[in-house]
Amino acid sequence: MIDTHCHLEMSPFDADIDEAINRAQAAGVVKMLTIGSSPESIDKAVALTERYNCVYAAIGIHPHDAKLFTPEIYRQIKSLASNKKVVAIGETGLDYHYKHSPVDVQREVFIRHIELAKETNLPVIIHSREASDDVVSIIRDENVSSGVLHCFSGDEKMAAAVMSSGLYISLSGTVTFKNAVALRAIAASIPDDYLLVETDAPYLAPTPYRGRRNEPAYVIHTARTIAEIRGVSYEDIDRITTLNANRLFGLAPAYKEGQITYKIRNSLYLNITNRCTNVCTFCVRYQTDFVKGHNLRLSREPSDVEIIESIGDPAAFDEVVFCGYGEPLTRIDTVKNVARYIKDKGGRVRVNTNGLAALIHKRNILPELAGLVDSISISLNAHDAGTYESLSRPPFEGAYEAVLEFISGAKDFIPEVTATVVGTSGVDIEKCREIAAALGARFRLRHLDAVG
Numbered sequence: 091m092i093d094t095h096c097h098l099e100m101s102p103f104d105a106d107i108d109e110a111i112n113r114a115q116a117a118g119v120v121k122m123l124t125i126g127s128s129p130e131s132i133d134k135a136v137a138l139t140e141r142y143n144c145v146y147a148a149i150g151i152h153p154h155d156a157k158l159f160t161p162e163i164y165r166q167i168k169s170l171a172s173n174k175k176v177v178a179i180g181e182t183g184l185d186y187h188y189k190h191s192p193v194d195v196q197r198e199v200f201i202r203h204i205e206l207a208k209e210t211n212l213p214v215i216i217h218s219r220e221a222s223d224d225v226v227s228i229i230r231d232e233n234v235s236s237g238v239l240h241c242f243s244g245d246e247k248m249a250a251a252v253m254s255s256g257l258y259i260s261l262s263g264t265v266t267f268k269n270a271v272a273l274r275a276i277a278a279s280i281p282d283d284y285l286l287v288e289t290d291a292p293y294l295a296p297t298p299y300r301g302r303r304n305e306p307a308y309v310i311h312t313a314r315t316i317a318e319i320r321g322v323s324y325e326d327i328d329r330i331t332t333l334n335a336n337r338l339f340g341l342a343p344a345y346k347e348g349q350i351t352y353k354i355r356n357s358l359y360l361n362i363t364n365r366c367t368n369v370c371t372f373c374v375r376y377q378t379d380f381v382k383g384h385n386l387r388l389s390r391e392p393s394d395v396e397i398i399e400s401i402g403d404p405a406a407f408d409e410v411v412f413c414g415y416g417e418p419l420t421r422i423d424t425v426k427n428v429a430r431y432i433k434d435k436g437g438r439v440r441v442n443t444n445g446l447a448a449l450i451h452k453r454n455i456l457p458e459l460a461g462l463v464d465s466i467s468i469s470l471n472a473h474d475a476g477t478y479e480s481l482s483r484p485p486f487e488g489a490y491e492a493v494l495e496f497i498s499g500a501k502d503f504i505p506e507v508t509a510t511v512v513g514t515s516g517v518d519i520e521k522c523r524e525i526a527a528a529l530g531a532r533f534r535l536r537h538l539d540a541v542g
């Protein structure tokens with residue numbers, strides 16, 4: 091876990107910074123980003139990175155103090171930014187709630203920080219309070235494409251605008267507050283690739299410490315709440331946000347090797363191929379190598395033995411799912427061999443498929459799955475053939491009809507059959523629901539950009 095925004099250089103930590111850092115590490119917080127955000131605290135923040143291996147720094151002038159920004163401070167920040175442990179510029183931005191500095195000065199200083207971030211090739215950490223429209227305009231006008239909106243308090247429109255520029259969204263302890271209904275809805279909808287967590291310590295302690303001094307160890311409470319909201323495990327949020335923080339701030343290289351097996355919640359997923367016949371417009375494979383923080387880009391297809399060795403004890407999981415970055419049933423023999431192993435060891439098997447196996451193998455493979463597969467999720471994707479063709483771009487004639495036939499035939503050999511649809515424009519969800527029912531399958535709507 092990484093606390094991407096705290097203020098360890100502030101006076102509330104003067105008396106017990108060693109203990110606060112020890113408590114954070116004991117809680118599993120492996121790195122902390124301390125934000126020197128006033129003329130007096132910049133040097134102190136950088137000095138802390140020299141004292142503690144696990145502490146990194148961002149430097150800038152908070153919008154409250156924008157009126158104190160001078161050419162000399164600009165030069166000071168630029169010079170300090172060459173330190174390897176200074177990993178971002180900020181926090182900068184706009185605060186129209188207090189207006190401690192005049193609005194026009196805040197805007198000008200925000201732009202100066204953006205220039206600094208570009209000159210130093212570092213991401214920018216942005217503060218926005220009651221200034222959403224101006225912050226978004228400046229991000230767009232200045233072409234900011236690397237950074238984070240810290241302690242996010244905006245609405246869905248702002249979140250979408252910020253993410254469309256390529257910026258991350260960082261959630262703080264405010265998401266744990268009972269009255270944070272709108273923020274929780276946003277926390278549920280941010281795609282994995284854009285999510286970060288922070289404490290903003292010493293401010294904004296999460297429940298159950300609300301009202302007390304905040305500290306980096308408490309970031310785990312925020313992460314737990316986000317996990318609950320998103321229906322995943324704490325470990326999933328830890329992995330996702332740690333990967334994102336490492337990527338944004340360059341704290342560690344991403345995994346090099348694609349994984350054969352990966353865990354989400356208490357299910358184990360098998361990544362047996364990256365090949366697929368289709369080229370779906372919404373396919374996550376064309377956007378990222380990662381799902382829930384796991385690298386799925388394989389350098390080669392694993393053998394049956396390698397997959398089995400990677401599974402370990404299949405009964406330890408709620409289910410073992412053939413999924414990954416491709417169509418698993420392109421490797422039908424491997425699916426059968428590995429599924430047999432899982433069933434023999436008392437595990438439960440699910441297959442996620444595009445439903446085109448009959449066209450891929452030129453035979454009906456469903457009888458071969460009998461007794462080996464407990465549940466199958468088949469991508470219906472559309473309410474008619476034309477929409478299916480334009481969304482999934484299959485290489486076969488009659489692909490949509492083949493998917494319908496596969497869904498209908500599956501129930502004779504597999505106990506649980508679900509037809510799935512990704513909620514995307516042009517798809518009549520209610521019609522898809524009716525089609526699934528008519529074919530004797532369950533129905534599941536998947537959210538665009540929510541994978542795993």
Ligand code: SF4
Binds near residue numbers: 368373375416
């Ligand atoms: S069928 Fe699945 S893996 Fe294949 S392109 Fe479509 S979304 Fe991607």
